[in-house]
Amino acid sequence: MWTSRPDGGPDRLLTLADGVFAIAITLLVLDLYVPRGLDADQYDQALRRLLPDLGAYALSVTVLGSFCHDHRRIFRDVREVDGQVITLSIAGLGVAALVPFPTRLLAEYGDQPVSVAVYSGAVAAMGAGQLALAAVLARRPWLRHGTPSEAGTTLYLVDSATMVVVFVATVPLALVMGSYAMWLWLVLVPVRGLLGRRLQKQA
Numbered sequence: 335m336w337t338s339r340p341d342g343g344p345d346r347l348l349t350l351a352d353g354v355f356a357i358a359i360t361l362l363v364l365d366l367y368v369p370r371g372l373d374a375d376q377y378d379q380a381l382r383r384l385l386p387d388l389g390a391y392a393l394s395v396t397v398l399g400s401f402c403h404d405h406r407r408i409f410r411d412v413r414e415v416d417g418q419v420i421t422l423s424i425a426g427l428g429v430a431a432l433v434p435f436p437t438r439l440l441a442e443y444g445d446q447p448v449s450v451a452v453y454s455g456a457v458a459a460m461g462a463g464q465l466a467l468a469a470v471l472a473r474r475p476w477l478r479h480g481t482p483s484e485a486g487t488t489l490y491l492v493d494s495a496t497m498v499v500v501f502v503a504t505v506p507l508a509l510v511m512g513s514y515a516m517w518l519w520l521v522l523v524p525v526r527g528l529l530g531r532r533l534q535k536q537a
Contacts, residue, residue, distance in 0.1 A: 337488070338416045338417075338418065338474055338476070339416055339417065340414035340415070340416055340476070340477060341414070341415060341416055341417060341420065342414065342415065343413065343414060343415070344409050344412050344413075344414070344415050347409075347415060347419075348405075348406070348409055348421075348422050348447070350424075350427065350476060351402070351405050351406075351423065351427055352402070354427045354430055354431050355398055355401070355402040355417060355430060356397055356429050357431070358430055359394075359395055359398055359399075360364060360431050361434040362391050362395065362433075362434050362437055363391070364393050365387060365391075365438060366384065366387055366388065366391060368380045368381065368384065386440075386441045386442070386444055387441045389441070389443070390438075390440045390441035391435045391437070391441075393437075393440075394433055394434070394437040396416045396435070397405075397457055397460075398430060398433060399459075401430060401460055401461075401464060402495070403525060404464055405423075405426075405463075405464065408464065408467055408468050409471075411481045411482070411483055412471060412477055412478055413477065413478060413479045414476075414477045414479075415477065416474070416477065417475070418470060418472065419467065422463060422466055422467045422470060423467060425463055426460055426463030426464055426467065429456060429459045429460045429463060432456060433456055433460070434456075436449070436452045436453040436455075436456045437453070439452055439453065440453045444513055445512065445513050446512075446513075447508045447509045447511075447512045447513075447515075448508075448509075449509075450504065450508035450512070450513055450515055451504070451505045451506075451508040451515055453508055454501045454502070454504035454505045454508060454515075455501075455502075455505050457497070457501045458497075458498050458501035458502045458504075458505070461494060461497045461498040461501065462498050464494060465491065465494040465495055465498060468483075468490065468491060468494060469491065471483055472491075476483055489529060489532055492529065493526060493529040493530070496522065496525055496526065496529070497522060499525070500518060500519065500521055500522055501519075503518065504516070504518050504519065
């Protein structure tokens with residue numbers, strides 16, 4: 335039977351996470367460019383063609399920034415990690431590193447249902463990984479030296495689960511509704527805003 339055995343502090347894991355999120359966000363920028371040698375009309379057309387890329391970039395920076403913030407939040411009171419925590423963290427970071435690929439699909443083929451479904455699936459997988467990580471750490475007070483876990487509260491877990499549910503629901507909806515399914519993501523703005531304020535009051 336698997337047992338939790340502390341395997342040092344979380345510092346190296348947090349450093350790795352910061353690096354992965356920073357590289358993933360940097361990779362998003364590499365696809366933003368305007369060719370040289372264009373005349374005025376071609377320049378205007380190139381800028382218009384760049385708008386979907388900028389939209390996808392802004393969306394993914396927001397998503398990755400949110401997950402980076404939440405990852406730090408999850409580890410705020412953690413003093414030690416074990417093998418399962420390390421495995422869950424690396425699996426989640428692996429998905430985060432993959433985000434530039436579905437972002438490119440969304441920028442270039444946003445009108446294709448599969449592109450929206452792939453992007454939604456990637457974000458849902460990343461969210462599920464962080465939700466599992468928060469739940470595991472909430473159940474292991476010995477890794478926090480007995481301190482209460484903010485990320486283990488019901489409100490925080492509901493907040494994380496909301497994002498997962500919305501993006502999971504978008505996968506089949508995208509295959510039926512196409513790019514219109516992306517409007518479902520806007521539900522997260524008021525819901526997460528409300529839950530975030532309640533979390534601040536609880537703290």
